[in-house]
Amino acid sequence: MTAPQVASLPLNAIAQATRQAARQLAVLPTELRNQAIEAIAQALETAMPEILAANVADCQAAEAEGIAKPLYNRLKLDETKLLAAIEGVRDVGKLVDPVGKVQIHRELDEGLILKRVTCPVGVLGIIFEARPDALIQITSLAIKSGNGVILKGGKEAIRSCEILVKVIHQALKTTAIDPAVIQLLTTREEIRELLRLDKYLDLIIPRGSNSFVQYIQENTRIPVLGHADGICHLYVDQAADLNKAVSITVDAKTQYPAVCNAIETLLVHSAIAPTFLPMAAAALTERQVKLLGDEATCKILTISPAQEADWSTEYNDLTLSIKVVDSLTEAVEHINNYGSGHTDAIVTENQIAAETFLNQVDAANVFHNCSTRFADGFRYGFGAEVGISTHKLPPRGPVGLEGLVTYKYQVTGKGHIAATYVGQKAKAFTHKDLD
Template sequence: MTISPVVAPDSASLSPLVELAKRTRASALQLGTTPTEMRNQALEAIAQSLEAAAPEILAANQADCQTAQEEGLASALYARLKLDETKLRGAIAGVRDVAKLPDPIGVVQIHRELDTELVLKRVTCPLGVLGVIFEARPDAVVQISSLAIKSGNGVILKGGKEAIRSCEALVKAIRQGLQQAGLDPDVVQLLTTREETLELLKLDAYVDLIIPRGSNSFVRFVQENTRIPVLGHADGICHLYIDKAADIPQAIALTIDSKTQYPAACNAIETLLVHQAIAKDFLLQAVGPLQEKSVELRGDTRTLAILPIQPATEADWSTEYSDLILSIKIVDSLEDAIAHINTYGSRHTEAIVTEDEQAAATFMAQVDAAGVYHNCSTRFADGFRYGFGAEVGISTQKMPPRGPVGLEGLVTYKYQLVGNGHIAATYSGPNAKPFIHQDL
């Protein structure tokens, strides 16, 4: 999604979107107080509605894909855009998985008696209204809507123009499911124009969290053009480090999976780091399987002395290809691998392949990333695979939530204090009464 400067609409043209946001906020307030069972029933109704609308949804997506091909959409975006029957079934299964998860609302995190009949609770509650902006990922509509409903939040969705027909068909089915379950369909809204995206970023009075899912430039644009808190990541530059104590067949299998299982995903690796002690043996065995998967290889000077491949440049170390391209760098030590990752990585997901438990422990402690893995593919960095049911996105920020964000990232908490005429003056001054501070 490319954002170019536009003249901001006048206040009169803002009113339809403001009214939509107000309706979403009002319906979200109601949703947040509905019983767990009612929200779960709504999710089942949505799953059934999506199943019934599957032919319409798939036809809409085929039309989007045809237009995308005619317009020369990049292969990585096209892979994300395509919603076939298998992908749709998986998304629907995800809705039902979310329904099975524990209710994140109303969880008492602190229950404490400050003094006799003065009782404090910290209780989880919905954030309010989410604004989610994404590129060519129609399946994100289903994941995000189901998580929002389960967590009692309203959601305003804005998909890329590449997926407009798909998003409209999906949201139509979701809203029908909500209506059939007796809930206000205004809790899920869809925007369709670029101008609405820009205005959504200004609605800090009605929207509590913005979640952008897209290219580096797009996420940065969102972060720089809103006062609403933003959850997300701008890059997915992930590494796999092959340690000198790696099992070579296992390392090859993990490299293939981390790069080729879904190269357009943000958790696919872009750079392979190999310890110099194992480099020749590993690379000579790995090059064939990688090239059989049509992976274009680029290497540093030492890699070029082993493999006849294209040279890597400095720019390659900070590039998210989202394609079948892999840069290779030979390093002298575990410390060098960690330093490279912490310099060029995007704090998304990083992995080490080694049989040396101490090396793995050092890597996992010192690498700065939301996900650090040992002897497994980076492709496991996913809310569904983590058992979250689905995810609204992946966050690489230091403050929580971090990594794949599911239900726990969509709730906040409030402090509830109940007394019996208690006043603060009783607990201050020379004759101050002490607090009990007893957990109940």
Template sequence: MLTRVKQVHHYGRQLATLDTASKNEALEAIALALEAAQDDILAANTTDCEQARRDQLPGPLYARLELSPSKLAAAIAGVRQVASLADPIGHIQLHRELDRDLTLKRVTCPLGVLGVIFEARPDAVMQISALAIKSGNGVILKGGHEASQSCRAIVSAIQQGLRKSVVPPDAVALLTRRTEIMELLTLDEWVDLIIPRGSNDFVRFIQANTSIPVLGHADGICHLYVDQFADVDQAVAIAVDAKTQYPAACNAIETLLVHQEIAPQFLPKLATAMTAKGVELRGDDLCRQIVSIAAANEDDWATEYCDLILAVKIVPSIGAALGHIDTYGSGHTEAIVTDDGAIAAEFLAKVDAAGVFHNCSTRFADGFRYGFGAEVGISTHKLPPRGPVGLEGLVTYKYLLQGQGHIVQDYTGSHPRPFTHHDY
């Protein structure tokens, strides 16, 4: 495997020097190749899904594995959207004269080689490959065994498209054996960033077994707080969308917090709407005095269900809601529904998360919806990149200093030459 990784490193360096037009032409070639291979990709995915059903793959993973025609079309649209975005490479972030004819520039450049390990999610292959190419990075992909046929078909189409461009096809590689994961995690000399996408246990395992920097999040425990000044119908609609639009997603809500003053009006409508969508509600004692639902326990507040289950808790104030989120939140996405501007401002300022929303669904926490074209994943780290990671999260920078025989000795000693430090 080391030979293949070195190959990606080599061809990734070639990719890093290509101009914007060449990369965009490659992305369009990929989109066309994926469209041409649509039947083969969907057939491969059907094979994976049939095996997954025999293996009794958990529901949330199966939802991520299944690749419908519309899901495939959306992923291909994402490839084209990435092509339409500004090139993140070669931006001059700093241009400063240190002295006459001594000029400093800070310029964005690719990271190098990305190692992306994911469960199910065959659409991630298209998203990540597109972002890697546009940002000038080589990429090594390792999908879960449950998506093996899908990943092979997609990468085959991607490489077929790249053969019609100047981007080296071998700048994108697919690993197919589970044993290759551990070897990949040791290759810190050749791989610059690991991006895991999967369950909590999976991401934590990756983080614990490599010295390569890891971008991602282990938990996606998202909350929606319905304030006493919320519009009840609006709050119900947002809650239903945030839970049921795609319950297996990491940005779906797992806990709903409701102010005690609005609970009697809100909870019956919520229960009716959620029941119609097949959602199991689990509530605290106060909730169960208002609606007939299952009892929640302490574990429910700390659980990422990725399923049609929602924990509900009544709180006496925004302070209590903030305290609950601070205790159980994972730093992913938190939302409030309220018509009170001051309360909304307090929530937005005090919640510590990658995404903090007001009067809208947490499901908007997504690179494509943010206009990033796609995302390689969502990071809940405090340091950037944070939230959905698109092109800007896949670049670093270098300092370029150009002089005319300048030496430091001239700027030290008893009569040092002064710096001008003039910004252009």
């Protein structure tokens, strides 16, 4: 028997509705957008038992299907993580409104005035694996910045995403914002269709594995903001405080190993390797970290040898590759060769070495004497983030509100015409910046 044909998904209609709702949202006063954000926070608090129960069901189903440990860790939404997400919603509400800011105010000529004014991007397409807390962050940032958003979560988080969007829609119905500004897609087929909606979507932000992000980038004409890898490094310099270095190493690897800003490679200067590596190894193995090392490291530690592929592997788990280098220059070259441009850090008490590292490492986030785990929109004071971008052009690094607005040029005249400013009797522009 021939299988019945599945009706095409009405994504055009969904996208049109989202764009229309977003246009209305974009012109709402800051106060009304902030009221909606607070309404969402309160609704999430009230619905916490229902949300957590849905997530438990997702986790149980995912475990039964043999979900990978890093993905499971991202999927799990316990009370602590949910409360932190709700706190992030309220933090977004407290941030300065990024919409309607005059960046340039210039007189081109008497009565002819130019303004460059920030405005929302439009409609965002957010495609993410596992993390239901990302949905909460993204929604609050979208509303604050005046953008509509079409969300597509991973199949493993479908119950969590559905209850979250249901709660958010109920909250928005009590405000001036049309709930259509937030949409949720639930099937894999919808992703392919979504990527073709360049008429209605202005930006795609994928959050997931390397292969997942690359698939998105290769299958759409819509601009894509994101990163494919989180291959982060920590370099322990010969002038490092070794106790400080051990503490930072342990935190950067084990505080939350499943995320993209955890380190995957530890680089150690040869001058301090014989002393530092045993100290670091003892602290890391105590936390069940599997260590892999280059030839020089394996002469100091009894661990498995690292392979060439390990230097470009994002483990997202308790595995760490270690390499001994002879100089800061060699460390920087290794990072720029194998790194993904996400986050890299140096531990040193030598300020010149630190400045050299910060200036020469090609990454969106470069740190000195602190854990790579600080590469995060919430920790940067952005309230939350829609993702982290490793692109050279802005927005770069954790993307919060400032990355969700663009700008337009507004010119106001009094009957001015361009012909006045050409020819032998051309009038000169004043080009005077105004307060």
